[in-house]
Amino acid sequence: MNIESFFNRIWYGRLTIWAVLLWPLSLLFALLAKLNALLFQLKIKHSTRLPVPVVVVGNITVGGTGKTPLTIYLAQQLTQLGWQVGIISRGYARSGDDRHTPLAVTVDSDPAVVGDEPLLLARATQVPVFVARQRASAGQALLAAHPAVNVLLCDDGLQHYALARDIELCVIDAARGLGNGLRLPAGPLREPRGRLGQVSAVVLNGKPDVDLLGELYPPQFVMQLAASACYQLHHPEIKRHAADFASESLTAMVGMGNPARFFATLRGLNYQFIEQAMPDHHAFCAADLPASGAIMVTEKDAVKLAALNLMADGDRIWVLPVTAQIEPNLADWLQATLSAITEYQNGR
Numbered sequence: 001m002n003i004e005s006f007f008n009r010i011w012y013g014r015l016t017i018w019a020v021l022l023w024p025l026s027l028l029f030a031l032l033a034k035l036n037a038l039l040f041q042l043k044i045k046h047s048t049r050l051p052v053p054v055v056v057v058g059n060i061t062v063g064g065t066g067k068t069p070l071t072i073y074l075a076q077q078l079t080q081l082g083w084q085v086g087i088i089s090r091g092y093a094r095s096g097d098d099r100h101t102p103l104a105v106t107v108d109s110d111p112a113v114v115g116d117e118p119l120l121l122a123r124a125t126q127v128p129v130f131v132a133r134q135r136a137s138a139g140q141a142l143l144a145a146h147p148a149v150n151v152l153l154c155d156d157g158l159q160h161y162a163l164a165r166d167i168e169l170c171v172i173d174a175a176r177g178l179g180n181g182l183r184l185p186a187g188p189l190r191e192p193r194g195r196l197g198q199v200s201a202v203v204l205n206g207k208p209d210v211d212l213l214g215e216l217y218p219p220q221f222v223m224q225l226a227a228s229a230c231y232q233l234h235h236p237e238i239k240r241h242a243a244d245f246a247s248e249s250l251t252a253m254v255g256m257g258n259p260a261r262f263f264a265t266l267r268g269l270n271y272q273f274i275e276q277a278m279p280d281h282h283a284f285c286a287a288d289l290p291a292s293g294a295i296m297v298t299e300k301d302a303v304k305l306a307a308l309n310l311m312a313d314g315d316r317i318w319v320l321p322v323t324a325q326i327e328p329n330l331a332d333w334l335q336a337t338l339s340a341i342t343e344y345q346n347g348r
Contacts, residue, residue, distance in 0.1 A: 058170060084150045089117065090160075099132070169201050174209075223326045230321075
């Protein structure tokens with residue numbers, strides 16, 4: 001069991017002795033996080049405000065909740081509505097000597113240099129994407145290179161108060177919820193549950209079995225990730241469905257914060273497979289591939305695997321794309337909110 005699986009069992013299972021033992025550290029973490037937020041509120045620490053509206057897509061828990069497919073959905077929908085969209089990101093798990101320097105992400109970028117999620121965002125949306133450790137620096141560089149951009153989506157960064165924001169969208173995995181409700185490291189919470197009452201809107205990834213918001217009343221949307229046919233890694237025009245794998249073994253290989261969600265999606269499509277879970281943002285190599293049979297991966301992992309020299313092994317790898325479907329219409333709500341913000345800013 002790796003460290004990620006160990007903590008997931010603590011955070012999303014029954015209350016254990018480990019959570020009790022880690023609780024004093026959670027108090028310290030909460031105190032430091034509160035102090036950091038207070039320093040920004042008192043303007044002792046500086047927040048950079050960019051000249052266009054900034055929409056932060058983040059979460060209050062550790063691990064994958066579905067921020068990337070939501071960001072893709074927002075970029076595509078806002079583009080269709082006439083906005084000039086740009087995306088900024090820290091580019092988690094980037095390599096390189098200078099991660100503070102803003103870097104443009106192109107469809108041909110190396111995922112090890114720019115990060116897997118930014119590369120997927122650039123390929124899926126075709127809008128400008130910049131990464132930097134300081135997201136405000138990424139935004140400034142993007143706007144300098146693309147002055148027509150009039151709205152920025154920030155992939156992750158709900159707790160990155162050094163970047164001023166106009167709209168906050170908090171994504172929650174409906175299946176896992178807020179776990180045991182404790183702060184890091186005893187639980188998965190980066191911020192307290194009450195933070196949900198301060199965000200602009202909450203997006204639930206899936207339909208929850210219980211009311212996760214309770215007395216908190218931000219606008220609420222439900223996102224479903226739809227999937228159907230998969231495509232071959234090196235030949236995207238070649239597609240398959242679950243029945244096409246009936247005569248061969250299939251391994252579902254995934255490196256994400258919540259691999260169970262990917263496995264559940266595959267089961268819902270009637271795939272039969274062997275599970276192979278890796279840590280989030282895992283740097284895949286050829287040795288990770290099973291010796292035989294077909295392999296199913298997410299689009300996020302596919303961008304890293306495509307960068308490897310896999311030769312014939314690449315034909316064994318199949319990619320399952322997902323598309324966000326959101327009710328009620330989040331794009332219309334965001335369009336109205338952004339228009340009001342822009343009108344107010346132009347009138348000042």
